[in-house]
Amino acid sequence: MGGGAGISMHMRFRAVTEKTVFAMPEAFIGYFPDVGASYFLSRLPGYFGEYLGLSGARLNGAEIAACGLATHFVPSTELKSLENALQVVNSPNVSTITALLQKFTDKPDVKEDSPFRRLETINKCFSKGTVEEIIQSLERELQNGAEEWIRNALSYMHTSSPTCLKIFLKSIRKGRVENIDQCLYRDYNIACHLARRSFGNDLYEVMSTGSRNVKMVSELFF
Template sequence: MGSEPHSQVLVEETSSVRILTLNRPKHLNALSFNMITRLLQLFLAYEEDPSVKLVILKGQGRAFCAGGDVPAIVRDIRLGKWRRSADFMSLGYNLHYVMATYCKAQVSILNGIVMGGGVGVCVHGRFRIATENTVFAMPETSLGIFPDVGASYFLSRLPGFFGEYVGLTGARLDGAEMLACGLATHFVPSTRLTALEADLCRVGSSDPVTYASTILDAYTQHPHPKQKSACHRLDVIDKCFSRRTVEEIISALIREGRLQGLGQCLIRENRMVAHMMKGDISKDFVEWDPRRLEDMKDNMVDKYFKRVEEEEGWEDLKLPPRKHLPASAIAKL
């Protein structure tokens, strides 16, 4: 593993498929600035290349991706370079938007840990493959921030109030639970992944979406969530998490996201994360301040949703123009 972007994202090419492997296994493939830059560069290039039909994304080692490079972000903030961290987050949001509106099929293989920022680089793609090794979570609330990477879009669209439960508690889900709630599109045993990849690479001149769907359907299994799974307690979850008693950012964040497109959600999340990095409303991310929920006042919450006022001209997120929009992406705008 090196510091160069090409070594942190490995590329394998076949005639019509590109296999990208996140390659920071000692860091559970946490996303660095180089990795996000490289992924965005590759995805945009493949969109313009008529020979590329499918893009497969996976991780090296025991994680798909455990999130963003939090230590680097915190280090920048403590050095007074909050804008560098905010720019890093904005770049990631651009990548998520490109993936969500991608004109070619993205197949993400989630054979291991997939958390936080790692969710952002797979959940917006068309196909998301869980296995018996998958461990999913959006643990941001335990870090003093909020579930971002478009979570106000995709969590708000889970059954009932399951998204509020996952976002507020940071609950861990296994592969069967991801499949049950729709976060995963398929479940394939890890022992079958090598054969699956080989079959996907035979797409040839076939319609890639139809071909990938047919192959994945042939490999997929339908495991039932375990007896103690939260998936079996949706009635209790809906009763508890439908209430507006938690006066915290995430409550408003996810509820508003139900009525908005992904682009609007990402722009709002980008404002919020910029305030987090700047520390102008609270310093919860680096100092756990405020320490109690009751100290988080309504007017403080409201400020997180407003534009960041910055002498140097901080601007709202500008999402990249998309000229190859597939029909399936229109509803996400």
């Protein structure tokens, strides 16, 4: 989650299991999805990246692999065998490692109720130009008998930092046409301004509430 996920996303090989969970819930704590999220999330199908960064949604291992955040889906029962095989090969050759990983890789089984199977609706809502328009679009879907993922997205956005949601939306839109260096530079610049309170106190206000927010995050994501 968050920074830990961001570090992993820039690796050449990203293997997940059915026990893996991914999320970028920074806006809920007065921050924004950084560590290059505007780069790797903007490369996902349609506007799925906007959905993940603005809703704080959790993905399981199958969803992570299916959307492209992971390169390989490996059953957890095979991890030890994979580790042993990698030690035996002990080669930096990309083709060799790729071929080895394929031997332990399964096809991810994305459940029917997964938001990733709702890309048409996600694209319709999260392609809007502003956070307000995205929320309004989701609320219209809610009136049509919305699924749980829409209710969860709205709940998250209504309780997150409005400033940080706007920062992320603008950042990911820029990230669609930028390289990783540009995205990381912007992330650093924004983070510095947040720390200096250049445009608000959201991060410090959330941090000052201490244990209450830790409890809220735990209830929301665990």
